[in-house]
Amino acid sequence: MKTNEELQRDVQNAIKWEPLLNAAEIGVTAKDGVITLTGVVDSYSKKTEAENAAKSVTGVKAVAETIEVNYGSSFKKNDTEIANEVLNAWKWNWEVPADKIKVKVESGWVTLEGELEWNYQREAAKKAVANLTGVKGVSNNITIKSESKDAVEQAAVECALERSWSIDDEDVDVKVKGNRVTLTGTVSSLYQKDEAGRLAWNAPGVYSVDNELLVDFDD
Template sequence: MKKNNDVLRKEVVEAIKWEPLLRSNEIDVTVQDGIVTLGGTVDNYTQKKEAEQAVKSIAGVTGVVDDIKVDLFFSAIKSDTEITAAVSKALHENWAVPDHRIQVTVENGWVTLEGILHWNFQRKAADNAIRYLAGVRGVIDNIKIEAEIKDDLTKEIVEKALRLSWILDFDNIKVRVEGKTIYLSGIVDSLFQKDEAERIAWNTPGVWYVDNEIVVEFN
């Protein structure tokens, strides 16, 4: 049964309260037809990402709009030069990140990542590597994926990988492949399932881009 806005809002607020890194009185929550909008301010970028992730795990949430602002404590404010150095160091020390392929620029605490990587997990690792750094207000990810593998993508390869996941009901997911792009469509029960389908698609050898058009419908 579809949850009404008030019930879902209460569950989101409770989920945020349950997260030890968050102070729920700092985060505003509004809900409209399954779409949750988060507002307010938090102390760091880590808290912003934690709030978003906490909401995605709730049944009935079909979308998340993250409008949370990061308002750093005075002691946590760093210069753009200091943040650039810290980001470069964090990327270099992460074994999953080919940091020589990434360019870093910082403006007013916002980190922009650019470059070309071979795998999406490397892009995710780059974001995770800088999530906990002091002074970071947000991350703009402009990294592109260009796989080294030249084999043509096939619909069958993607479908086989999706079928192996116990989380997904494969019969409700449709796959289309054009060149180096995988298109996903269909219906799933949660944002977690939608993200999982995209993660699996991104792990396909040779993929350059995943267009995730799956719709979340909670019944």
Template sequence: MKTDSNIKLDVQEELAWEPSIDQTKIGVAVDEGIVTLSGEVDSYSKKIAAEKAAKRVSGVKAVAEDIVVKYPSSLDKSDTEIAKAAVDALEWHSSVPDDAVMVKVENGWVYLTGEVKWSYQKYSASNAVKNLVGVKGVSNSIKLKQEVKPVLVKDTIEEAFERSARIDAKGIVVTTDGNTVTLSGKVHSIKEKEDAEKAAFRSPGVLNVVNKLRIQYYPSYA
């Protein structure tokens, strides 16, 4: 099993490998497999990129993200300006239904609420606003409300896992109870665990995913 020192080194190397961020501005601390990222970046997209890079590393159990987004004064925007830009971005995004999402902005944080039928529409709303200048964070509380009843949901999800190059389908057990899907078994990283949950959410009729997947790491370190 990896030691905290091994994990810290791997996370630092993964951050250095990520072209969109300057790893020298991000601090890394590891305690019992839990990674804490700190420092300062000049856009929200870079903050997200650092978090995703850490989650890709084998041995990481969780990521506590304390990175601060601080824009240059020339790019700083008021909450009103960010809200207007967010509304425009959602209107232009073809995957987000018209008038389905409400926007609130407070201290640079964008809060999304409302109801959509599909999980991809929920995540598309986040993607539409996360790269806007001035945004310091996105809280997505959009709810899913589907009219389609789950039909062969279990088979559909398992087939999606089999198709995915990022998910080891052999270690995942899928159970269903109405509109709720429960994932159990083992995966090899936080990223794989999250990918499995997203894949399950994409299945027609699924409104809730209970992710009980456990992370089993490759024994690359003694």
């Protein structure tokens, strides 16, 4: 089991390793496996990159992220301009069916709504927005409703987890009820938890995934 100091150091080193980030801008504290990130960065992509770096560290059970995005006094892009850039970004992304998504921008915060068939489309829509200048945050309220009416096959989800090199599938229990998948059990990092959820979402017919996996690292 890592001490608070060891976990703090490992997260700080993970942030330093990311070329997009300036470690001096981001504060890191650790307590009982919970990492708190603070500071100010000049883009939303840096904010998410810092969070992802922290999640990748073994032993991290949860991340509380309060990093602020501040583009500086010289920045003059308004909400209408940001909204237009969001729509333009989607035009060039084949993964995003833009005609099925509504976007609202308020004080730089982007809210996405609509109904899509696949989770990868929802994630692609958010990713395209996150890289735009002026965006301070994203609320992804897009729901998934697959055209497939068949119940999700539990075996298909289990096989997907088994194929992943990063997940010990023996520690993950898959339950399926209709079009809802529930994951329980333990993994050793938040990255593994997120990856298991992503793989479950890829199964045809999935409407929702309840990712109840616990992060437990005792080494």
